[in-house]
Amino acid sequence: MTGGGTAHRDVYCITMAPSSPSNHAAVLSANESSQARHLANSVASWYLATLDPYAPHSQNVELRLRHPVHVVTRCILYGNIGGIEAGGTEELEALFNDDDAEIKDGGPETLTRRSAARMEAFLASCADALRADDDPHHDEPRELADEDGKDNTIKKTIPRPSATPTRATSTASSSKTPKIHRQIEHGELLLRLDLYCRTLRRIRSIADYSNGTKQLQECIIQCEPKKSIRSRVRLIIQTFLGNVDCVRDVHKTLMSLILKATLEVLAVEIWCEELSTTVDRLASEYEHKVSFGSLAFLSSPDSSVETHLAPLLTKYFEYLQMNWESLVSKCEIERMLRAVLDRDLRFFFKNAVFHSVGHILDVCRDERGFLDNIALPPPWKEGVFGKATGGDGNKDMDAAINSYCSDAALVSQALRDLRREVITVNGQILSPAHNVPELAEYLGQILNSSQMKKSLGETKGSILRNSRRRLKKRVSNYTSDFGLESESDFFSGGESDSSVASKVDVGLVDVLARRLLIAASRTGAGGDAYFVVRDLFGGDEVEVVPHHSSGRVNQGTIEIIVKMTSAIIKSHAKFDIFAKPCGDSDPLIQFHTTTTETLTLQQSVDGSTVLLKEKKTKMTGWKTLAIRPAYYEKITA
Numbered sequence: 001m002t003g004g005g006t007a008h009r010d011v012y013c014i015t016m017a018p019s020s021p022s023n024h025a026a027v028l029s030a031n032e033s034s035q036a037r038h039l040a041n042s043v044a045s046w047y048l049a050t051l052d053p054y055a056p057h058s059q060n061v062e063l064r065l066r067h068p069v070h071v072v073t074r075c076i077l078y079g080n081i082g083g084i085e086a087g088g089t090e091e092l093e094a095l096f097n098d099d100d101a102e103i104k105d106g107g108p109e110t111l112t113r114r115s116a117a118r119m120e121a122f123l124a125s126c127a128d129a130l131r132a133d134d135d136p137h138h139d140e141p142r143e144l145a146d147e148d149g150k151d152n153t154i155k156k157t158i159p160r161p162s163a164t165p166t167r168a169t170s171t172a173s174s175s176k177t178p179k180i181h182r183q184i185e186h187g188e189l190l191l192r193l194d195l196y197c198r199t200l201r202r203i204r205s206i207a208d209y210s211n212g213t214k215q216l217q218e219c220i221i222q223c224e225p226k227k228s229i230r231s232r233v234r235l236i237i238q239t240f241l242g243n244v245d246c247v248r249d250v251h252k253t254l255m256s257l258i259l260k261a262t263l264e265v266l267a268v269e270i271w272c273e274e275l276s277t278t279v280d281r282l283a284s285e286y287e288h289k290v291s292f293g294s295l296a297f298l299s300s301p302d303s304s305v306e307t308h309l310a311p312l313l314t315k316y317f318e319y320l321q322m323n324w325e326s327l328v329s330k331c332e333i334e335r336m337l338r339a340v341l342d343r344d345l346r347f348f349f350k351n352a353v354f355h356s357v358g359h360i361l362d363v364c365r366d367e368r369g370f371l372d373n374i375a376l377p378p379p380w381k382e383g384v385f386g387k388a389t390g391g392d393g394n395k396d397m398d399a400a401i402n403s404y405c406s407d408a409a410l411v412s413q414a415l416r417d418l419r420r421e422v423i424t425v426n427g428q429i430l431s432p433a434h435n436v437p438e439l440a441e442y443l444g445q446i447l448n449s450s451q452m453k454k455s456l457g458e459t460k461g462s463i464l465r466n467s468r469r470r471l472k473k474r475v476s477n478y479t480s481d482f483g484l485e486s487e488s489d490f491f492s493g494g495e496s497d498s499s500v501a502s503k504v505d506v507g508l509v510d511v512l513a514r515r516l517l518i519a520a521s522r523t524g525a526g527g528d529a530y531f532v533v534r535d536l537f538g539g540d541e542v543e544v545v546p547h548h549s550s551g552r553v554n555q556g557t558i559e560i561i562v563k564m565t566s567a568i569i570k571s572h573a574k575f576d577i578f579a580k581p582c583g584d585s586d587p588l589i590q591f592h593t594t595t596t597e598t599l600t601l602q603q604s605v606d607g608s609t610v611l612l613k614e615k616k617t618k619m620t621g622w623k624t625l626a627i628r629p630a631y632y633e634k635i636t637a
Contacts, residue, residue, distance in 0.1 A: 026223035040193035076200040078107025114218040121263035218267040272330035378621025547574035590630040
C-alpha cells in the first residue's frame with residue numbers, strides 16, 4: 001500500500017462547459033474595450049515616465065508599478081469606470097502618485113483574496129518580462145499584437161551608453177556614473193496591462209449583469225476570445241525567447257512562465273498537482289520536438305517556437321478554458337492542504353510505503369499528536385465558500401455566513417446532506433428538516449426542552465465512570481489503542497448546572513442552524529476531512545472512498561453538545577481505503593475522522609432566567625480535525 005498523489009490522466013482532458021447568460025455579459029462592447037484600453041495606457045505611460053532608470057526592472061515593478069495596478073484594479077471592479085474615463089488622466093495620476101491615497105469606490109476595504117492573487121501573478125509575470133542585468137541584452141525590436149490585432153513595435157525607452165566609449169568615459173562610468181538598467185518597453189507593458197484590464201472589465205460586466213446578487217466571478221478565462229488567447233501565447237513566447245540562452249534553461253523557464261500565467265487567468269495562489277504535471281509534460285514535449293531539429297541545424301529558435309511551442313500553448317489555454325472550474329477547485333484544495341498540514345509530515349505520508357495494517361497503526365500511533373490536532377481555519381477567512389473577502393473580523397464572518405445561507409442552491413444541497421445524517425443534540429435525535437426555518441424550529445424545541453436541562457445537570461463524575469466501564473470491555477491481543485471512541489462518552493455537559501433555570505437564546509438557535517448547514521456541506525467545509533485523508537493516505541495504487549453503511553447507525557454522524565459555557569459541533573465520518581481497481585473486495589483499512597468546532601457561550605440574566613448566547617472570540621470558526629484508524633484487533637490462529 002503506497003501513499004502519494006492520485007493517478008494522472010492524459011495531458012489535456014477537455015470537457016465542454018455549458019454556456020450561461022453571464023458568459024454573454026463577458027463579451028465587451030466597444031465602449032468597455034475603450035475603457036480598459038484607456039486605463040491600461042494611463043498606467044503604462046505613468047510608469048514609464050516615473051520609473052527609476054538606475055534601478056533594476058524587477059525593483060521598479062515592485063516599487064512603481066504595484067500601486068497604480070492596485071488602483072486600476074479597484075477602479076474597474078468597484079468604481080465608476082465611466083466617470084474615471086471622463087475625468088481624464090489627471091485624477092488617475094493623482095491616485096498613482098499618492099501611495100497612501102484613500103480610494104473611495106464603494107467596494108470592500110481590501111481586494112478579495114483571489115483578486116489579490118490575480119494581481120500578484122500579473123506583477124510577477126511583468127517582473128519576469130526581462131532577465132537579470134548580468135545576462136546579455138537583446139536590442140532588436142519585437143513585434144507584438146494586442147487583443148484588437150494591432151501590431152505594436154517595441155522601441156527602446158531608456159537609451160543605452162555608446163558601444164565604444166573613450167577610455168576617460170569608461171573610467172568615469174565605472175567609478176561614478178550609475179548603471180542604467182534595461183526596462184520593459186511601452187508596447188509590451190501596454191499589451192500586458194490591456195489583457196489584465198480587459199479581464200477585470202469582463203468580471204465587472206458579469207457582476208453588473210447580476211445586479212450585485214452574486215459575488216465576483218473571479219475566473220473568466222472561459223469567456224476570453226481567441227484574440228486574447230493569441231496575445232497571451234505571444235507574450236509567453238517573446239518572454240521565453242528573451243530569457244533563454246542555453247538548453248538547460250528551457251524546461252525550467254518555460255514551466256515558470258506558463259504556471260505564472262495560469263495563476264493569473266485562474267485567479268489562484270497555488271497551482272495544483274494536475275496543472276504542474278500538465279505543464280511539465282508540455283515543456284518536455286516541446287523539448288522533444290525541437291531537439292532533433294536544433295541538433296541538425298534545421299530550425300532556428302524563433303521558428304521552433306512558432307512551429308512547435310505556439311500550438312502547444314494554444315492547446316493548453318483551450319484546456320484551461322474547458323476545465324477551469326475543476327482546476328480552480330483543485331488549486332483551492334491544494335492551498336487548503338498546504339495551509340493546514342505540516343510540510344514534512346505531509347511529504348512523509350505521501351511517500352510512505354505501508355506493508356500491513358499493523359504497520360499503518362504503528363505509524364499513526366507515532367504521529368498521533370499530529371493526526372489528532374489538524375487545525376482548520378474558518379471558511380470565511382480562507383475562502384472555502386468561494387465567497388469570502390479573506391478578512392479576519394467578525395463583519396467578514398457574518399457577511400460570509402449570511403451570503404452562504406442566502407444562496408438557495410448551496411442551502412438546498414446542504415439540507416439534502418443534512419437529511420442523510422443522523423444528528424443528535426445532547427443525545428436527542430434531531431428530526432430531518434426541509435428548509436432553514438424548520439431546522440431552526442426543531443433545534444429550538446430540543447434546546448429548550450426539559451430533557452436538555454436535565455442533560456446540562458449531569459455531573460462529570462458519572463460520565464467518567466460510564467466511560468471507564470465501557471473501556472474495560474475492550475480486551476484484545478493487538479489493538480489500535482486510539483480507535484475512534486464514542487465522543488458522547490466524553491462530552492455531555494460536564495458542568496453541574498441543574499440548579500440554574502437556563503434558556504437558549506433565539507439567536508443561538510439560528511447560529512447553530514447555520515453552522516449545521518456549513519458542517520454538513522460536502523462542497524464546503526464538510527469536505528475537508530475527505531481531502532486530508534485522501535492526501536495523506538491515498539495514492540496511485542489505492543482509492544479513498546467515503547464509507548457507506550447499510551446497517552443501523554447507533555451514534556450520530558453529527559453531534560451537538562451544549563454546555564453552559566460552550567456548544568460543540570462534532571462531525572464524524574468514515575473513509576475506506578481500497579486497492580485499485582475498486583471492486584467487491586473488502587477495504588484495506590478504514591479511517592475515522594472527527595471535525596470539532598467549539599462555540600463559546602456567554603450567559604446573560606433575564607429576570608430569573610439565564611440566557612445562553614454566542615460569544616465571538618479570535619478562535620470563532622476554527623475547527624480541529626482528528627484522524628484515527630478504526631479499532632482493530634489482532635487475531636491469533
